[in-house]
Structure formats: structure tokens, C-alpha cells
Amino acid sequence: MNDTQAPLLVVDRMTKHFPLGKGRTVHAVDGVSLTIDEREIVGLVGESGSGKSTFGKALIGLHEKTGGRVSYRGEVLPQSYAPSDFRRLATTMQMIFQDPYSSLNPRMTVGEIIGEGLRLHSRLSASDVRDRVADWLKRVGLSPDYMSRYPHEFSGGQRQRIGIARALIMEPEFVVCDEPISALDVSVQAQVVNLLEELQQGMGLTLLFIAHDLSMVRHVSDRMAVMYLGALAEIGPAHDVFFDPKHPYTQILIASNPEPDPASERERRSASISGEIPSPVNIGPGCRFAGRCPHVMDTCRSTTPLLTPLADAPDRQVACHLYR
Numbered sequence: 001m002n003d004t005q006a007p008l009l010v011v012d013r014m015t016k017h018f019p020l021g022k023g024r025t026v027h028a029v030d031g032v033s034l035t036i037d038e039r040e041i042v043g044l045v046g047e048s049g050s051g052k053s054t055f056g057k058a059l060i061g062l063h064e065k066t067g068g069r070v071s072y073r074g075e076v077l078p079q080s081y082a083p084s085d086f087r088r089l090a091t092t093m094q095m096i097f098q099d100p101y102s103s104l105n106p107r108m109t110v111g112e113i114i115g116e117g118l119r120l121h122s123r124l125s126a127s128d129v130r131d132r133v134a135d136w137l138k139r140v141g142l143s144p145d146y147m148s149r150y151p152h153e154f155s156g157g158q159r160q161r162i163g164i165a166r167a168l169i170m171e172p173e174f175v176v177c178d179e180p181i182s183a184l185d186v187s188v189q190a191q192v193v194n195l196l197e198e199l200q201q202g203m204g205l206t207l208l209f210i211a212h213d214l215s216m217v218r219h220v221s222d223r224m225a226v227m228y229l230g231a232l233a234e235i236g237p238a239h240d241v242f243f244d245p246k247h248p249y250t251q252i253l254i255a256s257n258p259e260p261d262p263a264s265e266r267e268r269r270s271a272s273i274s275g276e277i278p279s280p281v282n283i284g285p286g287c288r289f290a291g292r293c294p295h296v297m298d299t300c301r302s303t304t305p306l307l308t309p310l311a312d313a314p315d316r317q318v319a320c321h322l323y324r
Contacts, residue, residue, distance in 0.1 A: 006074070007035040008206050009059075009174060014068035016051075016058045020281065027283045028054040030230040031068065033307070038173075041200065041207045043221030043238060045214050045253070049277045051230040052210045053098070056176040059208070060093045061085060072174070090121045094167035098179040100159030104151040110137070110162055111147030117170045136165040140195060157188035161195065168199060174206045182212055189213075193220055214257045218242040226250045229288040230280055232307050236316030246310065246318045249289045287321065295322060 016029040028051045036042050044052050057063045059070060061081035070077045072092070078085055097103035104113055115133045118124055124132070134144035140161040151159055160180060167175060177196065181189040197220060200207055211217050217224055217238065224238040226247065234247040245251045278291060287293070290300040299321050307319040 005038065008038040008040075008073060009036040010069075010071040011035070011059065012069045012071070014055070014058060014070060015066045016054055016063055017066045024281050027230050027280045029058060030283065032227075032230075032232055033068075034225060034232070034235070036174075036206060036208065038206055039204050040223065041209055041221045043217035043224045044208060044210045044227060045212070045217050045224060046227035047253070047277050048212070049229075049280070050227045051280070052227050053178050055227070056095065056178050056208060056210055060095055060174075060176055061089070062095070087121060090117060090172075091170050092172055093174045093176070094170055094172040095176045095178060096160075096163055096167050096180045099183050100156055100163050101151075101183065103163055104159055104166075106151050109148055109150055110154075113151070113162060114147075114166045114169055117166065121170065132169060133165075136169045139199070140165045155188075156184050157192060160184060160188075160192055164192075164195065164199070168203070168205075171203070172205070175208075177207055177209045177211075179210050179212065181216070189216070196220070214242060214254055226253065229278060229283065231288060232317075232319060233289065234316070234318045234320075235307070236313070240313070240316060246316065246323065247289075247320050248293045248295050248322070252294075287319075297321060 011032060011034040013031045013033050014029060015031055018026040018028060020026060032055060034042070044055070046052055054063060058065050061077065064080040108116075111130065111133050114136060115129045118129045118132060130147070133147060137144045137146060142158060142161055142165075146154075151162070154162065160183075164180070180196070181192050184192060193216060196207070199205065209217060209221055221238040223235060224241040225235040226233045226241070226249065228249050234241060234245065234250045241250065242254060245254050278288070285304060286302050287296075287300040287305055290296045293300065303321070305319045305321050305324070307317045308323070310316045310318060310323060
């Protein structure tokens with residue numbers, strides 16, 4: 001975080017639980033704290049089931065928060081959004097969804113999909129909305145002639161560009177990108193990421209970029225946060241976390257996603273995490289990674305480690321008893 005300006009967004013011990021009945025609860029997000037500066041890109045990584053998407057949706061009100069607090073420019077946002085809150089914040093916060101196949105209404109034309117937010121939340125005339133939609137189609141690399149076509153007529157990459165235009169036509173300040181490339185072919189992923197980077201720089205956007213591909217997140221992000229079973233394991237400058245991970249989970253997660261080491265021109269050895277990510281139902285005390293950690297100690301099974309700055313690197317925080 002910079003020292004001269006308050007963070008754009010402050011998440012303070014945010015929790016999202018889903019009750020299942022009979023005393024059972026899914027701890028999808030459990031007391032996560034995070035700050036995001038204006039115009040910063042924070043990457044959020046972790047295995048499937050770690051709570052990343054739930055965190056992003058709760059952050060912008062698509063899920064009611066169970067506990068904790070989210071502040072935006074100093075304003076404490078509601079725990080549960082009313083329709084008026086969504087209307088008020090539509091030009092402030094938006095989300096780009098993971099699946100371009102299911103996030104677009106198949107019964108609406110591309111022009112209707114992209115322009116829907118403007119029709120609902122602005123006083124622009126129909127012709128002005130149409131002009132804005134045409135301009136945004138061009139900005140995301142598509143033809144304005146596509147306005148009358150339907151989502152099924154497009155490829156996955158084109159649909160994701162439509163989803164990006166739908167979110168950014170509102171000119172928000174903050175955007176949650178919920179795994180925007182995971183459903184795309186590898187050949188298309190880089191194109192979409194490059195487009196997002198161009199738009200982020202041109203519009204001065206602040207992004208929470210959620211993804212599985214750690215090397216891609218390292219490439220686009222200023223900072224990287226690592227999430228495991230609803231809690232943050234590590235956070236710090238993206239380059240430092242990727243090339244010098246501290247938490248055992250981060251180390252194994254990155255080793256399982258190898259890329260060439262520029263210093264040695266050799267690819268780092270691949271590794272994999274043993275076992276499956278545990279169930280988030282009724283999580284007990286202790287470190288959440290203890291059952292899969294190669295460095296587990298007795299204290300790990302009984303005491304939950306807190307996310308704490310490293311003594312020699314205060315801009316990095318790790319939740320691990322190895323650093324106490």
C-alpha cells in the first residue's frame with residue numbers, strides 16, 4: 001500500500017458462511033482482511049474450492065456477507081445489498097464473470113447485453129446508448145455490426161470480450177475479474193489478458209484478478225494473494241511471492257505451475273500437492289493446510305496462524321508457524 005493515499009478498498013475480517021442445517025456450516029470465506037490501492041491490480045490465486053470466487057462476489061454485494069466489513073473510499077458498504085445499493089454502486093463496482101457461455105443471456109442481442117446497464121442506470125437516450133455500445137465493441141476488438149447478433153453466434157473468446165464490454169461500459173472504478181480466462185483456449189487467454197491490461201491502464205481501473213494460472217497472475221498483478229480453504233495464506237508483491245514463496249502451500253502451488261527460471265534458463269522442477277483440498281464444512285482449530293503440509297508441527301494442528309508481516313520484509317505477510 002502506498003504511504004500517501006488511503007486504500008481504495010479495505011476488507012476487514014470478512015466472512016461468508018453457508019449454513020447447511022443440522023449444525024453444519026460451509027466456511028467459504030473466513031475472516032479475510034485485505035487492502036487494495038487505487039489503480040492497483042491484486043491477483044488472488046488458489047485451488048478450486050479455496051473460496052476465491054465467493055470472496056469476490058461477497059466483496060461487491062452478490063453474496064450477503066456473514067461478518068466483517070468492507071469499506072470503499074471510506075464508506076462502509078452494506079452487509080446485504082438492497083436494490084437501491086446495486087443501482088447506486090453500478091457505476092463504481094462491476095464484475096467480469098468466469099464463464100462467457102452462461103453469463104450472457106442467450107435471448108438478448110449483443111447490443112442489448114452490453115447496453116443494459118446504461119439503460120437501467122443512466123439517462124442516456126436510446127441513440128446515445130447505441131453509440132456507446134458501438135464504441136465499446138470497437139474497444140474490445142469486435143465490430144459494431146455485431147450488435148444485432150446473439151451470444152451463440154460467437155466463440156468463447158469473443159463472448160468474454162462482450163462480457164468485458166458489458167462491465168466496463170459503466171466506467172467503474174473497481175472490477176472483480178472472476179477467472180476471466182479459465183474457460184478459454186490457451187491461444188485466446190493471452191489476448192484477453194492483454195486487452196484487460198490495456199483497458200486497465202487507459203481507464204485507471206483497480207482490479208481484483210482471480211485466476212488459477214499463477215504465472216499469468218504474476219505477469220498482470222502488482223500484488224498476489226494466496227487463498228486456501230477460505231483464508232489467506234500469503235500476500236505480497238507478485239514477483240516476490242512467485243519467485244520466493246514463503247508459505248509451504250504457496251511453494252507447492254507455484255512448483256506445480258512451473259515456468260522457466262530466467263536466472264538459470266532452466267525450468268523449475270514441477271511438484272504436486274498431496275491429497276485433495278479438505279471440506280470447508282465446520283473447519284476446526286489449527287492451520288488449514290496442516291493435513292497436507294510437509295513441514296507440519298504439533299502447534300500447527302491446534303493453533304491457527306495469523307497473517308503477519310515478515311520481519312525482514314514488512315510488505316509481505318504470511319500465515320505460518322514457521323515464521324513465528
